[in-house]
Amino acid sequence: MASLSRDASIKTKQNFNKVFRGSNSFYVNSFRILVSNYETDKPKLGIIIPKRIIPLATRRNALKRQVREAFKREEILENRDYVVLLTKQLKAESTANLFHSIYNNSKAKKGSK
Numbered sequence: 307m308a309s310l311s312r313d314a315s316i317k318t319k320q321n322f323n324k325v326f327r328g329s330n331s332f333y334v335n336s337f338r339i340l341v342s343n344y345e346t347d348k349p350k351l352g353i354i355i356p357k358r359i360i361p362l363a364t365r366r367n368a369l370k371r372q373v374r375e376a377f378k379r380e381e382i383l384e385n386r387d388y389v390v391l392l393t394k395q396l397k398a399e400s401t402a403n404l405f406h407s408i409y410n411n412s413k414a415k416k417g418s419k
Contacts, residue, residue, distance in 0.1 A: 313348070313350075314348065314349070314350055314351065315350060315351060315352070316350050316351060316352030316387055316389065317352075321350075321352070321387070322352055322354075322389065324342070324387070325340050325342050325352065325387045325388075325389045326340065326389070328342060328343045328344060329341055329342050329343060329387075329389070330343065333393070335396075336392060336393055336394050336395065336396050337390050337391065337392055337393065338390075338391040338393050339388065339389070339390055339391075340388070340389040340391065341386055341387075341388055342386045342387035342388075343386075344386070344387075345384075345385050345386060346385050346386060346387055347385060348385055349377075349383045349384065349385055349386060349387075349388060350386075350387045350388065351373075351374065351377045351387075351388050351389075351390070352387070352388070352389040352390070353370050353373050353374070353389075353390050354389065354390070354391045354392065355369055355370060355392045356392065359392055359393075359394065359395055360392070360395075360396075369392070369396070373390050
């Protein structure tokens, strides 16, 4: 399994803040998804999984791997920055359709404008 390239990840606090300030957000299952209002050269992903929600580091890392894998599989995403924020404890739901839901949600919002 190949990892995301360094330039496909949001790593710095400044880049996260940029997405938080200028973005649309919506909820998919237990995740809050922030999508930047500005275009980038390619889609970038930032993941926030709070320790207070999932205390065990191994579970947090496994969930981050699942989210990254879902992000890599979705080739239909627009060239924007995406931040995935876990808001509450996960049930038995899958991250497999997470970014497909993002794509559908963004298309629905564009159609309503």
